[in-house]
Amino acid sequence: MSTTRQPSEDRTEAIAAQVEDAYQRAAPLRIVAGQSKSFLGEPVAEAATETLAVHAHSGVVSYDPGELIITARAGTPLRDIEAVLAENHQRLAFEPPHYGPTATLGGTIATGVSGPARPYAGAARDFVLGCRIVNGRGQVLRFGGEVMKNVAGYDLSRLMAGAHGTLGVLLEISLKVLPSPRAQLTQVFEHEAPEALAAFSAWAARPWPISGAYWEAGRTHLRLSGAQASVDAARDALGGEPLDEDQSFWSGLREHERDFFKRGDMPLWRISCAPASPMAKLSGTWSLDWGGAQRWLVSDAPAETVREAAATHGGHATLYRGHDKPRQHPLSAAHVAVHRRLKAAMDPAGILNPGRIGV
């Protein structure tokens, strides 16, 4: 991996001008940066023949470790952000997956993805403090701010997380960052899936310094992070066998580089549900992340069957790999209506990544 950082460049005016021009012509735009996460969400409508490239709009705008806040342009490579933070023993606590070396900050927030630490540290949206966007009229707007608490106006900056650019083109994002844990270790336990779920629940109810809990193929991996003394005390109390290569284990899980995510041509489903939900009776191979709240299923079961099973426990299923459409869990009619109205409020001509969120 290269250590060279992408040069800083402010392309606000050019991006805003392109959106405004497209708005005037009602010409739909496909927003593109690193393309590492283009497989997420629904495909952008084919009518969007024009590309809005944001990856050159790059660079850290401000970062003061004492404030625990970093502000950077959307095209900034995610690895640059992480390198800058690591120099100050800080990090993005939601542990975002890169899904490739070209991942940008903007794409990370637009897709709202979070890694194994998500149930314990929070999701991408939890760390968004403010942003600058271009709305569908080509107006440059700023919401939220570079402070920890801000309740002035609707929380439109957090709304951008996971909106896939359909409500506005992200220009700049301010994120809360946290100190890197001083110590970390992983313990492994032999469990069947239901035992693993029971263990996840029992562990979560006690104040242990848990930062990851993953089960696959009869083995539960429990990651502990925090003060050295605290991590040691938890390991002694909880038991299990130590895992030596623990950094690469968790990054491999985060990036879907483990064999579980690669094998075969069968569809890969992500099922998001209440963490203690019982195992769904679906054929296929499972793994359980997020202490049970994010489950992966490699299965050729029909999409409706998978979605129905996920919805039984208040959850939803997303197709990560496979050809079925739609990939996202369909919204209720009432939500489709709300989503359309909200989209129209931000992007009246419907030009920003049309089709990407499926409504």
Place this chain on the structure above:
Amino acid sequence: MSDVISGERAAALDADGAASKATLVAALTAALPHDIVLTDEESLRPFECDGLSAYRALPMIAVLPATVAQVQTVMRICHAHDTPVVARGAGTGLSGGALPLEKGVLLSLAKFNRIVDIDTDNLRATVQPGVRNLAISEAVDHLGLYYAPDPSSQIACSIGGNVAENSGGVHCLKYGLTTHNIVRLEIVTVEGERLTIGSDALDTPGYDLLALMTGSEGLLGVIVEIVVKLLPKPELARVALIAFDDLRAAGNAVADIIKAGIIPAGLEMLDSPAIVATEAFVHAGYPTDATAILLCEVDGTTAEVDEDMARVQAVAEASGATEIRVSRDDAERALFWAGRKAAFPAMGRISPDYYCMDGTIPRAALSDVLIGIAELSEHYGQRVANVFHAGDGNLHPLILYDANQPGELERTEAFGGAICELCLKHGGTITGEHGVGVEKIDQMCVQFPTAELQQFHAVKAAFDEKTLLNPGKAVPTLHRCAEFGAMHVHNGALPFPELERL
């Protein structure tokens, strides 16, 4: 108190074209039990204000539904009659968000006071909006669990109001705001339809409407059920009382603690007037000769707390602390906190009235802003005490005044407005946790340019086309901003030249 102001405000807030009282009462009583529809002045009086008591207005009608179906009925009728609705929880809000409208319906959710379910497997509680914040933690205490956000009014404030305002508290730096601690909402839309926002999972397909709804001050929907996250109680918490003889040293110590890699569970600061007043009131043992004190709480496992507290002490010493005391047990910890928690009533003992402000600034600007507030205090001739959440840069200056002295309330409000603008000048915001309500509606014109305000109105219209939900609060009309004469702060330059010298 200040009828002139409230009358003016109320008139400005009232929607045009609302139905007559008789028509609406007839429609409501035809569809709902008569005893939940209140119409006479005596019954309406308790709803005339919330925690910001300087603003008062009697609602035309108050309704106290007990079921979601009744809330839907109220909304349908009001929607059909173009009548605005203001939802109200415990009425402890500090920005006038629940101030009624004279031509509107006040929808009290006080009867929604039940904890519906406690799910220990998933660590959640399903609660109705009128449940008190503290009641949730009390109900799960025996399970070793609690609900983290703890606004200072937690003994009285309701969880529905917490969601509407995105309430914070002492522990937000580590445990987050309301928005970080809820997973699902059931709302009733302005048309009277039910809608589930969020889900039992950690994320939900589509837009993050949970984020949008939280802190929307009752302008987008009526919250009728909330699923909150529960956390395991930390094994141990200890607090350090750290005194300084210099404001800048105290401000720097806040940043130094965080740079040292510690996220305190709470990091609070009191300035000299606040120390003196609280010490005289509760005798917590605060050093009354100190210029500022920090209360730094760390929590976690016993081993973690010992490790972190040793670091806090080392950092505080290096930052020039004049005294450091670490609580030895829970009794002493409670004593150290007693002063902080009694800060507001302590002010009530030394001044007939006080006005609590709420701005947030970058931590690096703490000492500059405190010095700026002291200069403004001089300028307006009003005393001020500062008590605040230093860890997240959230200031609560308490302006002391006497409402019976002609002109003092107006001067206090002007002083408060100037503090908001000072926060903006330092890259901050006009409200960290109390909300905009009616109180800071004019300062919104300073914080946000026209295009942003228009975008807020467009989002509002996506949920409430007729502008019937809590109209006039949270987001000012462009017309109002033009009248107020405020301009957006650009490059730190304020529209009031006299303030730039401060």
